[in-house]
Amino acid sequence: MTARTALVTGGARGLGAATARRLRDDGLDVTTLDLAGADITADVTDEKALRCLVDDLGPVDVLVNSAGIVGPNEPLLKTTPEQWRRVFDVNVLGTVNTLRTFVPGMRERGWGRVVNFASMAGKDGNPDLSIYSASKAAVIALTKSIGKELATSGVLVNAIAPAVIATPMNEATAPEVLAHITSLIPMRRIGRPEEVAELVAFLSSDRVSFSTGAVYDISGGRATY
Structure with a gap:
């Protein structure tokens, strides 16, 4: 059998x-797709560029939307409209763009898996990260909506909501913010990338067949709902 194909943004x-x-x-x-250092160099905010990749890539069976930015560590009242637009362009519209580009092919073939990266911030709201928190809440709602739309198509769309994970993205997070969100984790540690990847692998496979539009927490016990 031909191996299934996957596209990982922010890869x-x-x-x-x-x-x-x-x-x-x-x-x-x-x-992998990213602004640099990946198999394909592209920007998820540019839907036209993504559509140009469809013929070159061929069928995409699994789409993992990992591309994202944190944005400013600022109190809400100090944020600017430009900062809000930038984060939402990447985290929300970037996800919308890849869905609009690659999900139609999955639906035509009758099988597909989409995993969107949300965050515990999108469920709880992190102080001084209002823009990031709101953008990840939007990803959660987007996942629930399109999951319902595609529920009978064979294409399953789920999201994961990690707590803080040891990644380069968090290197720019203010130490006091990082300390606060780590203190909320009952396991008293941050997560490892390979732990998150294991959950993504499950949601990308035939092992999941009766779950769509769902949000899977991977939070060391932080999740409260």
Whole structure:
């Protein structure tokens, strides 16, 4: 049988890179996409550029939307409209763009798996990270909506909501913010990328068949709902 194919956005480092390695271990033919350092250089905010990749990539069976940015560590009242637009362009509209580009092919073939990266911030709201928190809440709602739309198509769309994970993205997080969100984790440690990648691998496979539009927490016990 031909190996299933996967596209991992934000795949050059962090959770995206860990996910790509894990999916390859499962035998998938994985292509990473990022602004630099990936198999394909592209910006998820540019839907026209993504659509140009469809013919070159061929069928995409698994889409993992890992591309994202944290944005400013600022109190809400100090944030600017430009900061809000930038984070939402990447985290929300970037996810919308890949869905609009690659899900139609999955639906035509009658099988597909989409995993969107949300965050515990999107459920709880992190202080001084209002923009990031709101953008990840939007990803959660987006996942629930399209999951219902595609529920009978064979294409399953789920999200994961990690707590703080040891990735390059968090290197720019203010130490006091990082200390606060780590203190909320009952396991008293931050997560490892390979732990998150294991959950993504499950949601990308035939092992999940009766779950769509769901949010899977991986939070060391932080999740409260």
